Amino acid sequence: MQAQLIALDWGTSSLRAYKLGPAGVVLEQRSLAFGIMHLPSEPRDIAGVRCSDGFELAFDAACGDWLDAQPGLAVIACGMVGSAQGWSEAAYRNTPVDVASLGQALHTVRSVRGVDVHIVPGVIEQVGLPNVMRGEETQVLGVLQDLGAEVLIGLPGSHSKWVEVVDGCITHFDTFMTGELFAVLSKHSILGRTQKVSEQFQGAAFDRGVQVARSADGQRGVLSTLFSARTLGLTAELTPEQQPDYLSGLLIGHELAGLPTGARDLPIILVGAAPLCARYQRALALCGFARVSLAQEATERGLWQLALAAGLTQPSLEA
Amino acid sequence: MQAQLIALDWGTSSLRAYKLGPAGVVLEQRSLAFGIMHLPSEPRDIAGVRCSDGFELAFDAACGDWLDAQPGLAVIACGMVGSAQGWSEAAYRNTPVDVASLGQALHTVRSVRGVDVHIVPGVIEQVGLPNVMRGEETQVLGVLQDLGAEVLIGLPGSHSKWVEVVDGCITHFDTFMTGELFAVLSKHSILGRTQKVSEQFQGAAFDRGVQVARSADGQRGVLSTLFSARTLGLTAELTPEQQPDYLSGLLIGHELAGLPTGARDLPIILVGAAPLCARYQRALALCGFARVSLAQEATERGLWQLALAAGLTQPSLEA
Structure with missing residues (x-):
């Protein structure tokens, strides 16, 4: 089956890569230890260029062969890769946000092989005490299909997020x-x-x-x-x-x-x-x-939805 | 001025020794780094006996010369020295406690030089969630003079204690x-x-x-x-x-x-x-x-009051 999108879930400690086919179905996936705080450092040739940048090396390890096989594939990424300590900073977007507004605000970094990586911005709430997230917004947007008008989405973890969603829009989170x-x-x-x-x-x-x-x-x-x-x-x-x-x-x-x-x-x-x-x-x-x-597969579904909203890929006719 | 009591504030990280005179006035004081988790280990002769026990060595360093000069002096101690990890365990006393009841419940350990060290027990509350303290009870009892019927005593620290006192009795703490x-x-x-x-x-x-x-x-x-x-x-x-x-x-x-x-x-x-x-x-x-x-000098005043209640020393007539 032909791939339509490469989706990266790139956090602090790990990097997950998904090759997505029509309708966002997962064709192949990989998990690497190359979180933004644990990047590779061994210099290597990428597309004929000697390269020592950790983000380039990790990106190539994650999906270089997929891009070699299918050079035109679009790439989208979420998580700490877009933070100030990441590959390139994608400024926070203010609440409220939805798939459409966030999909239109992707931040682009061009890799050494000439491929654009489209990074999902994190979200900030500045009403009352400020609050931020990077990566969780994508997971939230990935689970919204077939839900009611108002839901509360919990993302337990080191820093648990609780996100209120009204009519497909992230309105508040803690x-x-x-x-x-x-x-x-x-x-x-x-x-x-x-x-x-x-x-x-x-x-x-x-x-x-x-x-x-x-x-x-x-x-x-x-x-x-x-x-x-x-x-x-x-x-x-x-x-x-x-x-x-x-x-x-x-x-x-x-x-x-x-x-x-x-x-x-x-x-x-x-x-x-x-x-x-x-x-x-x-x-x-x-x-x-x-x-x-x-909810299952929240991240890859969210990245697919955002890539659709950004026009990086097309909804499948046969889905 | 003649000493009447040696009072030790012996916690996890430090050991404070007070030589108290009539009416509990502080004649001399010392601070040593020999908390129960940082005891000395270099063997030494104490009262003619070769000694390698850390508690004995610390005790001797704190007040051996005071006891040499005035052998009959009573010794009282509070704090973690009475815990399971201390010199000798002084079982917790249940709330409510006051100076009289705690003074009558001192736990004795005999040092190698033949002197009894009277250890103040910690206090436990078992109504609702259990709560314990060791050392703070002595400080609380040391500041009760001239106070009203009901007071709240705060002891900020690593583990802050808030102690409710009614008519001189510790009734509850958090x-x-x-x-x-x-x-x-x-x-x-x-x-x-x-x-x-x-x-x-x-x-x-x-x-x-x-x-x-x-x-x-x-x-x-x-x-x-x-x-x-x-x-x-x-x-x-x-x-x-x-x-x-x-x-x-x-x-x-x-x-x-x-x-x-x-x-x-x-x-x-x-x-x-x-x-x-x-x-x-x-x-x-x-x-x-x-x-x-x-409040000032809470520990030494508390140890003095408890020693009085235990009959280890006498209230001074001229005080």
Whole structure:
């Protein structure tokens, strides 16, 4: 099947490349460790030019052979590749944004082989506390087909995003530093000293953490409940193996308690790694959120939609 | 002036020794780096016995000469020296506790020179989420003279404690991991990467952090506001030099938002290092707490009161 688009999901720690066919179907995909903070450095010839630029080298490794085989293919990319530390900075676009407006705002960088890479800009919200995202906007736009007028899309991770979408438009979003906080507390704080990592998910401990976050104690805030991850160990109510999942449930519970009022009435779509989404799904159920579903292939679908809006490719007639 | 008591404030990272005279007046004091996690290890003769135990060596370094000069002196100690990782474990006492009940519950360890060291037990609260402290109970009991029936005592630090006292009795307390969270976020998270430490206190940035914590945004919780310490840098609203104090104000503001309802109506006493107490005093004023004062010499006064209650020393007639 003839390829129609190369789509790159290029973040801080990894680079995923998709060769997409008619209607955006995935023909081939690759995952490389060449995130923007881990670029290759060994000089190499690309299209007859000696090249030592890490972005060029990573780009060539990801899809040079696809371009050799089909030179006219369009290329679109999202994620931190468009940040100030990326290949070329794609300035943030203000909310509200939708597929059409973002697709028309792609930022172009020309690679040494003469191919233009079209980079999706990140999104900034400047109403109230400023908030930014790069990459998540593409995932959000990738899951919007067949959804109702108003949805809330959760993207759990180091910096979880919760994105409100109205009529296909990203209108508002929040960032919760839940994943990174879990990591630094487990690795560098007193809480980590009594934790023992278990192979097995400790469901009861996780649930207890969620419940504490939504209890009267939890309303005093996470700074106040955190220490319980230690004291419940001291009082033998949590084993060392249970403490990591208790802390995970506690932090996720506090995150969910911070969702906008009205979130409970919206359909919620989770986008992200399956094990993490499973934790959020469990916590959402405990907190009484009833309409939760999971989305797949959000990034590649979003990149396809944006490439369509930009005129980089055509909707397939036979789709 | 004749000494009446040796009082040790023996924590994780430091050991402070006080030689107290009549009425608990401080005759001499020392600060050593020999916290329970940093004990000396070089073997030495103590009272004619070859000794390699770190607690014995630190104890001798702190007050061996005082005991040589006045062998009958009583010794009292508080802090992590009584923890499971300390010299000898002094089991936690349940709330409520006061000077009399805690003074009668001292735990004794006999040093190699034949002197008994009387260790103040820590305090545990097991109503709701468990909470523990070791050392802070002594500071609290040291500042209770001349106070009203109900006070709230704040002890800012790595693990800030807020202790409610009714009629001289510790009835309830909370722990906020504010100081440790500030440290691990600054050192190990993405927030630290754009921070630049400034010699000068950035008051406006600190105040802004406090205000965000008590704003409508702040009510969504600290997990949600944390990222603003980065985004306000991205939007050039905070310089790199302002970001650390913004984060400090933000976290302290969230801590204060988590104080018990009714805290606003109580007199508040702050106990701790002067620069940190100054930050809390500033934040408390911004948050509308009117009756705030600072206490001095809380530990040595508390140890004196507990030694009196234990009968280890006598109140001075001429005091």
